């Protein structure tokens with residue numbers, strides 16, 4: 783039987799701080815521009831199955847903004863989220879530049895949702911690795927209509943990041 787000498791369990795809490803805005807006008811100019819680029823990028827969505835249009839925009843260390851949108855396919859797993867479309871495009875076209883920030887927007891039939899667009903787990907993992915590659919925080923801006931969340935680093939949306947490199 784267990785005895786008290788094995789009772790070493792203790793509860794831990796992870797706290798996450800993020801910033802909430804009620805209008806794009808409240809964002810710093812570069813973040814506002816990136817959020818607007820993510821909304822624009824929704825127009826590039828190809829979503830004949832889900833009808834959920836997602837746009838993403840990555841800001842690089844040289845100020846260039848790279849956009850992406852979700853691309854669906856009849857063979858469902860062959861499609862790709864907006865965030866990874868943007869990040870892979872940025873990585874492929876600007877391999878020497880750091881990704882400083884990514885903004886995400888989405889909504890049914892291309893109409894921006896009220897709730898901020900929260901990235902899927904696979905996209906968070908990809909963000910984490912580009913952040914590691916850059917060696918400095920990548921902020922994540924989730925855009926909704928009348929509600930915007932900004933997280934200062936990927937760690938804040940993917941605690942206990944897997945990192946083998």
Ligand code: THU
Nearest residue numbers: 832834836852863864900901902
């Ligand atoms: N989608 C994204 O583009 N990003 C996410 O973070 C979550 C989901 C896309 C995938 C699919 O085309 C559609 O949204 C519905 O799931």
